[in-house]
Amino acid sequence: xxxxRSMVVVALLVMSVFVRADGDLIVEVTRGLDNPxxxxxxxxxWDGEYAMPVDVAQVVSDDLxxxxxxxTISRNNMLSYPAFSHExxxxxxxxxxAQYLVIGSMTTNGATVNLEFSLYDVVRGRVVLTxxxxxxxxxxxxMGHQVANIVYEALTGFDGIFRTKIAYIRAERDGLGxxxxxxIVADQDGYNERTLLRSRDxxxxxxxxxxxxxxxYVSFDGxxxxxxxxxxxxxxxxxxTEFQGLNSAxxxxxxxSRLALVLSKDGDxxxxxxxxxxxxxxxxxxxYAIDTEPAWIxxxxxxxxxxxxxxxxxxxxxxxxxxxxxLTFSGDYNARGRISPxxxxxxxxxxxxxxxxxxxxxxxxxRVHVLTETTLDESPTIAPNGRVVMYATRDGDxxxxxxxxxxxxxxxxxxxxxxDIREPSWSPVLNN
Amino acid sequence: xxxxxxxxxxxxxxxxxxxxxxxxxxxDAPEVDETQANQEQVVQxxxxxxxxxxxxxxxxxxxxxxxNMGDTVFxxxxxxxxxxxxxxxxxxxxxxxxxxxxxxxxxxxxxxRGSREYNISLGxxxxxxxxxxxxxQGVEASQLEAVSYGEESPAVDGSNEYAWSRNRxxxxxx
Numbered sequence: 001x002x003x004x005r006s007m008v009v010v011a012l013l014v015m016s017v018f019v020r021a022d023g024d025l026i027v028e029v030t031r032g033l034d035n036p037x038x039x040x041x042x043x044x045x046w047d048g049e050y051a052m053p054v055d056v057a058q059v060v061s062d063d064l065x066x067x068x069x070x071x072t073i074s075r076n077n078m079l080s081y082p083a084f085s086h087e088x089x090x091x092x093x094x095x096x097x098a099q100y101l102v103i104g105s106m107t108t109n110g111a112t113v114n115l116e117f118s119l120y121d122v123v124r125g126r127v128v129l130t131x132x133x134x135x136x137x138x139x140x141x142x143m144g145h146q147v148a149n150i151v152y153e154a155l156t157g158f159d160g161i162f163r164t165k166i167a168y169i170r171a172e173r174d175g176l177g178x179x180x181x182x183x184i185v186a187d188q189d190g191y192n193e194r195t196l197l198r199s200r201d202x203x204x205x206x207x208x209x210x211x212x213x214x215x216x217y218v219s220f221d222g223x224x225x226x227x228x229x230x231x232x233x234x235x236x237x238x239x240x241t242e243f244q245g246l247n248s249a250x251x252x253x254x255x256x257s258r259l260a261l262v263l264s265k266d267g268d269x270x271x272x273x274x275x276x277x278x279x280x281x282x283x284x285x286x287x288y289a290i291d292t293e294p295a296w297i298x299x300x301x302x303x304x305x306x307x308x309x310x311x312x313x314x315x316x317x318x319x320x321x322x323x324x325x326x327l328t329f330s331g332d333y334n335a336r337g338r339i340s341p342x343x344x345x346x347x348x349x350x351x352x353x354x355x356x357x358x359x360x361x362x363x364x365x366x367r368v369h370v371l372t373e374t375t376l377d378e379s380p381t382i383a384p385n386g387r388v389v390m391y392a393t394r395d396g397d398x399x400x401x402x403x404x405x406x407x408x409x410x411x412x413x414x415x416x417x418x419x420d421i422r423e424p425s426w427s428p429v430l431n432n
Numbered sequence: 433x434x435x436x437x438x439x440x441x442x443x444x445x446x447x448x449x450x451x452x453x454x455x456x457x458x459x460d461a462p463e464v465d466e467t468q469a470n471q472e473q474v475v476q477x478x479x480x481x482x483x484x485x486x487x488x489x490x491x492x493x494x495x496x497x498x499x500n501m502g503d504t505v506f507x508x509x510x511x512x513x514x515x516x517x518x519x520x521x522x523x524x525x526x527x528x529x530x531x532x533x534x535x536x537x538x539x540x541x542x543x544x545r546g547s548r549e550y551n552i553s554l555g556x557x558x559x560x561x562x563x564x565x566x567x568x569q570g571v572e573a574s575q576l577e578a579v580s581y582g583e584e585s586p587a588v589d590g591s592n593e594y595a596w597s598r599n600r601x602x603x604x605x606x
Binding site: 220223292307311376397422 | 510544545546547548549550552553554556557560578579580581582584585589590591
């Protein structure tokens with residue numbers, strides 16, 4: 001089915017007036033790889049009874065660029081706009097030095113939108129894959145993310161992360177200068193923001209359940225901290241702990257049955273494990289120093305921050321034997337550790353020359369790589385495919401999120417339109 | 433604990449009684465010269481009333497001293513040691529809390545640097561350091577509660593040495 005040329009042009013005109021309608025995070029690549037892979041994502045054709053609701057090809061293109069591993073060919077520089085295989089002229093793409101090409105055609109069937117797309121290897125002049133995906137007309141950004149996942153997985157061999165979400169906290173001052181805090185969940189590209197909680201008291205430490213259906217967080221509602229669990233599908237909210245003193249830093253176990261958290265009910269901050277089904281508490285650490293920021297390595301081991309040696313450093317503890325091991329020795333401030341899904345890296349807040357950066361420590365060699373170039377970097381969270389670290393930093397007077405490849409190099413900024421954005425928490429891969 | 437609280441409550445009861453006596457008398461003696469009425473009242477005071485008034489005077493004076501010293505003490509980076517410059521402020525608070533029997537909440541705060549969750553713990557350390565000092569001066573631990581806000585509630589906005597130094601603090605609140 002060949003689309004008349006005039007129809008393609010109409011579709012392009014419609015797309016050119018798309019403006020960003022929602023979401024407050026704007027993505028900006030501040031530093032990419034020296035030799036990113038060059039991909040051309042051609043605007044998808046549209047054969048529908050209504051105007052194309054979302055520029056799906058642009059969603060795909062933005063997703064790929066945001067990883068820093070790809071650069072895309074500008075639409076203005078494209079010599080043709082093929083939507084079907086017989087329209088592809090490889091020479092057009094070699095001329096603009098594209099290494100890969102994505103084309104697609106969209107059709108509607110009532111509220112259902114179908115997309116057939118193909119990925120070409122321009123250098124070898126052949127099709128890598130052709131697939132069909134469908135969504136309702138209101139889910140077309142998600143359709144774009146799915147296409148980006150398929151393309152990314154085919155080209156890199158890593159799992160795509162474009163259908164994941166991030167939870168974060170936004171703080172801003174209202175007209176009277178008083179803080180208003182929000183707990184927000186958004187798509188990984190900052191679109192589709194949803195406020196889960198709005199409060200005049202601080203909200204902290206959002207953390208995902210391993211199945212991606214629930215969050216735990218700390219709210220100071222009423223002036224004192226308590227740990228809450230909220231189901232994102234049903235909205236059900238449960239207060240889990242509200243002990244005297246700290247109720248802090250909840251982290252969900254990989255098997256979903258327990259939380260590691262921090263309580264100071266016995267006098268000073270200690271790591272505990274809360275069994276969710278029974279409500280049973282088990283104390284993990286026993287030291288008069290600060291013990292906090294637990295994160296799971298696997299179902300039997302945790303890392304946590306402790307200043308028991310005088311300054312904050314990261315330790316590992318085995319839950320069955322209680323065996324304790326100090327992991328960090330480089331520098332006098334290492335905190336808020338997270339372990340990459342492959343277990344290779346410890347990502348943490350690391351002070352170097354008096355400023356706070358995000359660093360990754362190779363756990364096999366103990367070598368520490370500083371990943372960021374800004375100061376006041378904090379709250380690292382690792383993408384479920386282990387490739388990208390998102391963190392909070394400051395841009396002038398504003399708190400923003402940034403992302404960096406775990407092996408360094410690629411860096412992406414996600415500045416917020418308003419307020420201070422902080423404490424990002426990357427969701428697991430979602431099965432929706 | 434019980435002792436100072438009881439004293440506080442007794443002082444409150446005695447004071448209320450004294451005020452009640454004073455108020456009740458005034459409308460009954462419209463023609464009497466005011467100076468004379470006051471003199472009569474002084475004469476009628478019981479030793480308990482006098483003690484209560486003296487106690488109240490001590491509370492008022494201690495409260496004035498606290499107001500004069502302020503409600504905030506500051507800390508060094510990643511440190512919860514009470515500085516020598518904080519001692520006069522904390523002594524004034526200790527005195528006030530002892531004579532009044534009032535309860536206080538000690539808020540612990542940090543600057544924005546480093547990890548937020550570590551800072552929540554550090555803020556609690558600072559609040560507890562203040563509580564430790566106050567109890568060493570004779571304040572009952574049960575009058576005091578620590579609440580840490582970490583770096584979440586800065587007093588001064590900005591990412592500079594001045595803002596950081598003002599935000600590394602403990603705030604005493606009645």
